[in-house]
Amino acid sequence: MKKQTKAIRIQTKKSQYREHSTPLFLTSSFTFESAEQGKALFEESEEGNIYSRFSNPNVSEFVEKVCMLENAEAGIATATGMAAVFASMAGLLQSGDHLVACRALFGSAHQIISQILVKWGITYTYVDASATEAEWEAAMQPNTKMVYLETPSNPGLELVDLEMLARLKQKYGFILNVDNCFATPILQTPLDLGADLSVHSATKYMDGQGRVLGGVLVGSEELMAPIRFFARHTGPSMSPFNAWTLSKSLETLELRMERHCANALKLAQALEAHPDVQHVKYPFLPSHPQHDLARRQMSAGGAIVTFEIEGGFERVKALFESLKIASLSSNLGDTRTIVTNPYTTTHSKLKPDEKAVLGITEGLIRVSVGLEDGDDLVADFTQALTKSAEAVQSAAH
Numbered sequence: 001m002k003k004q005t006k007a008i009r010i011q012t013k014k015s016q017y018r019e020h021s022t023p024l025f026l027t028s029s030f031t032f033e034s035a036e037q038g039k040a041l042f043e044e045s046e047e048g049n050i051y052s053r054f055s056n057p058n059v060s061e062f063v064e065k066v067c068m069l070e071n072a073e074a075g076i077a078t079a080t081g082m083a084a085v086f087a088s089m090a091g092l093l094q095s096g097d098h099l100v101a102c103r104a105l106f107g108s109a110h111q112i113i114s115q116i117l118v119k120w121g122i123t124y125t126y127v128d129a130s131a132t133e134a135e136w137e138a139a140m141q142p143n144t145k146m147v148y149l150e151t152p153s154n155p156g157l158e159l160v161d162l163e164m165l166a167r168l169k170q171k172y173g174f175i176l177n178v179d180n181c182f183a184t185p186i187l188q189t190p191l192d193l194g195a196d197l198s199v200h201s202a203t204k205y206m207d208g209q210g211r212v213l214g215g216v217l218v219g220s221e222e223l224m225a226p227i228r229f230f231a232r233h234t235g236p237s238m239s240p241f242n243a244w245t246l247s248k249s250l251e252t253l254e255l256r257m258e259r260h261c262a263n264a265l266k267l268a269q270a271l272e273a274h275p276d277v278q279h280v281k282y283p284f285l286p287s288h289p290q291h292d293l294a295r296r297q298m299s300a301g302g303a304i305v306t307f308e309i310e311g312g313f314e315r316v317k318a319l320f321e322s323l324k325i326a327s328l329s330s331n332l333g334d335t336r337t338i339v340t341n342p343y344t345t346t347h348s349k350l351k352p353d354e355k356a357v358l359g360i361t362e363g364l365i366r367v368s369v370g371l372e373d374g375d376d377l378v379a380d381f382t383q384a385l386t387k388s389a390e391a392v393q394s395a396a397h
Helices: 003-009 035-043 057-070 081-090 107-120 133-138 162-172 221-234 240-250 253-272 291-297 312-322 352-358 374-396
Strands: 074-078 098-102 123-127 144-150 175-179 197-201 215-219 277-281 304-309 338-340 364-368
Touching (some): 003 057, 003 253, 057 074, 057 215, 074 081, 074 221, 081 144, 081 175, 081 197, 081 215, 081 221, 098 107, 107 123, 107 144, 144 162, 162 175, 215 221, 253 304, 304 312, 312 374
Parallel strands (some): 098 123, 144 175
Antiparallel strands (some): 074 215, 197 215, 277 304, 338 364
């Protein structure tokens, strides 16, 4: 069976009630049929549920589906995406280890690396996403334990060549940890390109409708064992309800991503042709500096488009006020198109020089392209660009 079929048909075992859809297992704990079974479950000589902090049928179903989509052996689900990112590092790194990370990271991932891990004696080196193989290799140290990156990155849509890093991994023996949130397993499977771990904010496209929080992390059984130990005893557990919601959402992920990507490409092309737009970034635009790499390791360009306009934050405010369809939010991955200004929201805590290095300017706009009619979105952004220009010009006079 193909993955789309499996995403729909993988379910928990039916109960005596013969339900067609997986029921909710809203329980904190599970009973044992005997003292011997309780002993076996805690010894892990028998598989089964003990306590929903450890495992739950709804959570297990969701994780099984993600493992299938990512071609992974094992995984865990967490309460949020950042909990999954943190578990991927805290479960495997220890004092004295060195982490190499792509400079283009989500703000909270940057804070974990630069503010939290350093308190445990874990050092780090940042490398530009556009770095050559030699530059990545130059960042390696004898104690380098992990390389962490996002591809495409948030919000700059920079890509990292995973096959190139997989070659370096063979030489230096580090763990290659990839945030695959923007691409989803539908567009990119990092483990097939040589990565060891793939992490997601399931809040985004896996839910896809702005309803629940969640994170998921998958990889080999060998690497997931210490991560599972860390999560079991620190408790970043996903709720059964959220897992149930996310598992159902995976049934439509492939269909949704097809529409997201088609709309995003159409909007990116229209914005690139608009005279008021300074530049547009979208992986499947030929103008993207890593277009060839995007075509090589992704099956489509994703749902995020970024573009820059002149006039700084005042022009951004006027544009947002002129949009009729798009929502104003820092989230992404919804059925509804969302816009945000990373300079003042998601990456506001970065220092000015850090923003400059990442290309995060006052006039940068990140668009999470939704499932509305593509022509309607193009028309909305076109009229908003016109109105915002008029508004800024009028205010200047």
